[in-house]
Amino acid sequence: MVKKKFILWFKEISNTDVPKVGGKNASLGEMYSKLTKKGVPIPNGFAVTAQAYDYFVTTTGVKKEIKQILKTLNTHNLKNLQEHAKKVRQAILAAEFPEDLKEAIIKDYHKLSQEFKTKNVDVAVRSSATAEDLPDASFAGQQDTYLNIEGEKELLDACRRCMASLFTDRAISYRADKGFDHFKVKLSITVQKMVRSDLATSGVMFSIDTESGFRDAVLINSIYGLGEYIVQGMVNPDEYYVHKPTLAKGFAPIISKSLGRKGKKLVYDSKAKGNVKGLIVSKEDQHRFALTDKEVLQLAKWAVQIEDHYQKPMDMEWAQDGKTGKLFIVQARPETVRSQDDPNTLIEYKLRETGKVLTYGASVGNKIGQGKAHIIKDVRGIHSFKKGEVLVTEMTDPDWEPIMKIAGAIVTNSGGRTCHAAIISRELGIPCVVGTRNSTNKVRNGQNITVSCAEGEKGFIYNGLLKYDVKKTNLKTVAKSKTKVMMNIGNPEMAMLQSFIPNEGVGLAREEFIISNYIRIHPLALLNFSKVKDPKVRRIIEEHTAAYKNKPQFFVDKLAEGIARIAASFYPKDVIIRLSDFKSNEYASLIGGVQFEPVERNPMIGWRGASRYYSPKYLPAFILECRALVKVRKEMGLKNLKIMVPFCRTVEEGKKVLKIMAENGLKRGVDGLEVYVMCEIPSNVILADDFCKIFDGFSIGTNDLTQLALGVDRDSELVAHVYDERNEAVKELVRQVIRIAKKNKKKIGICGQAPSDFPDFAQFLVEEGIDSISLSPDTVIKTMIAIKQTEKKKGRKKKK
Ligand code: PEP
Ligand code: MG
Secondary structure (H helix, E strand, O other): OOOOOOEEEHHHOOHHHHHHHHHHHHHHHHHHHHHHHHOOOOOOEEEEOHHHHHHHHHHOOHHHHHHHHHOOOOOOOHHHHHHHHHHHHHHHHHOOOOHHHHHHHHHHHHHHHHHOOOOOOOEEEEEEEOOOOOOOOOOOOOOOEEEEEOOHHHHHHHHHHHHHHHHOHHHHHHHHHHOOOOOOOOEEEEEEEOOOHHHOEEEEEEOOOOOOOOOOEEEEEEEEEOOHHHHOOOOOOEEEEEEHHHHHOOOOOEEEEEOOOOOEEEEEOOOOHHHEEEEEOOHHHHOOOOOOHHHHHHHHHHHHHHHHHHOOOEEEEEEEOOOOOOEEEEEEEEOOOHHHOOOOEEEEEEEOOOOOEEEEEEEEOOOEEEEEEEEOOOHHHHHHOOOOOEEEEOOOOHHHHHHHOOOOEEEEOOOOOOOHHHHHHHHHOOOEEEOOOOHHHHOOOOOEEEEEOOOOOEEEEEEOOOOEEEEEEEHHHOOOOOOEEEEEEOOHHHHHHHOOOOOOOEEEEEHHHHHHHHHOEOHHHHHOHHHOOOHHHHHHHHHHOOOOOOHHHHHHHHHHHHHHHHHHHHOOOOEEEEOOOOOHHHHHOOEOOHHHOOOOOOHHHOOOOHHHHOOOOOHHHHHHHHHHHHHHHHHOOOOOEEEEEOOOOOHHHHHHHHHHHHHOOOOOOHHHOOEEEEEOOHHHHHOHHHHHHHOOEEEEOHHHHHHHHHOOOOOOOOOHHHOOOOOHHHHHHHHHHHHHHHHOOOEEEEOOOHHHHOHHHHHHHHHOOOOEEEEOHHHHHHHHHHHHHHHHHHHHHHHO
């Protein structure tokens, strides 16, 4: 007779052992045996095998009993399902372990205890079903997990409960829905050394961006205490993105860091029900990041190693031991949603109109959904939910899944991007906004609402059924043009998604967008905080900057992150970031801005662009901008970042700015740094030869160039009818500067709005031989087609 294998240690298990030990154990075993030696720490443990489960249910007679019970199962009848499932579980819980199996489990439990030099080591006991975690059938949290188990009796009890959890109501109905045989799915158990993350931090991470499918970033979430609270959506975690290619080169590219609320944490308490209890996190801890940058980078490196090993995007859990401070990987499985996207199809959602924002939270995916709001606060009320309605609730758990499948969209009060509602919505492809705090109050039951996840990380709930477009493009049919087509990128949060649009990089990223959306505070108010008078402003500034070393550092870090996120999304293609170009009225509208800004009659032609940077009044703030750029290029290694100076009226101004930049770590030509200048003032064209001597190239700003060539205020409705980039005077200036740049062998591109709005203007630019055209992302495909046509015509002319 073949010897029964009840126990397999992680070191004996590999990925192909799913039938023997289930998906979770197979993955843990694979990592333990192949990756610990490469430095990825996995806590040791063993699997109680599927064969042990078989042996248990057969020798005790439980299997027969289960079969008998399930004969009359009807999953469509909730009451019937509940009764049958309960009977099955009771049968399992009532059965005694056969002696030989019991001995085997206990013997190896003591072996594990010895490894940690203790009598009864604390372990996590998890379910590892043989059909769980398949790439197309992953469902989070199907079977039970028991944490911080110590002692023989407790361990055996937990094992039995795991086995019984193969027959929870939801597991039974899930298997029935997916067509899995109840007896083919077996339950192996994971017994693994506990990581005391209740005393420290834990979280999840992905080696792919779960929202856009962007593959060059690792996404990490972290909370205090046990990781269970992330999935349960009890807390809003901190979130980090790390750029993989520059991490591999030895840089420290944390391209985004956002602070979560992390208001509660789950910790052990042997006296509490289920061994755990919730605690409130102190304000001080809430206001700082749960992980240090060093720890974030360390986790990201492991994520990459794990992905490299499996050769596919991965979904991982990590935990930090509070006793030792050490980080561990405690689980890994293939990512099952974004990695299945068709790379040749581009689907873009865009609102066509805007409406009243009722509330907002974190967006999941990038779609738009709408329908009648149905507020349900208790899972017992789910039966009244109708297909296509928008579910508005506090938070979901697996019991809500039957109605989540038929929802038009989902909105929750709590949770972050990796909570249950987010995971399931992503899997189902349903737009979802989590963590709104107040949606069940702000939305009325029965109210028509639109849920938009198409505007970046924030997801908005609008009143009414707003019109929107869904554009599907087969990228295989889009041929590349000779003229470089770049994009104007505003929102860093959309950059990863927009990187899938055919492009040759970013021709314009405006710093203003990042400052007004991420920083929101005037740089001089941060630099001169002690002089800020308004108490309300002081309070807001204190709140925003609590997690930072000092207030100017907040400006530097946030600006660097916004820029880095764009640079990383298009890496290694060129990304041109333009230095700040707010007008004084716009600067004044930043928090604390009024006190530091003059009131100008004509801000459009006033203290903006280059003239600010060397002015003693703004110089300290400009140096902060330089520090952010240095951080992105030198610390994060995003050398694809180029810099552009806006609104540079004279060559002398250009020289002054370049000098200050050089003094602050941004010397043109060093470390591949190129510096461009906007061509948007007639003087830039008239003296183009001279500007060529000090800059690497131009980007034509037709928005300002038209304003200044025709003498029309861009902002004035009264003369708006005269404003036209296609006016011959403007076109003549454009022609001239292209010619002069080419003669001087300098780069010449355009980032003004004209070619995005008028395909014939793009064609004119191609005729004139421009190097690159930077477009609004939503106009790329149509303009590319126009550009190709002109290139073809030009080619034919040349041949003749
Ligand atoms: C322009 O002037 O054309 C331009 C791109 O800059 P902005 O619109 O930001 O002034
Ligand atoms: Mg301009």
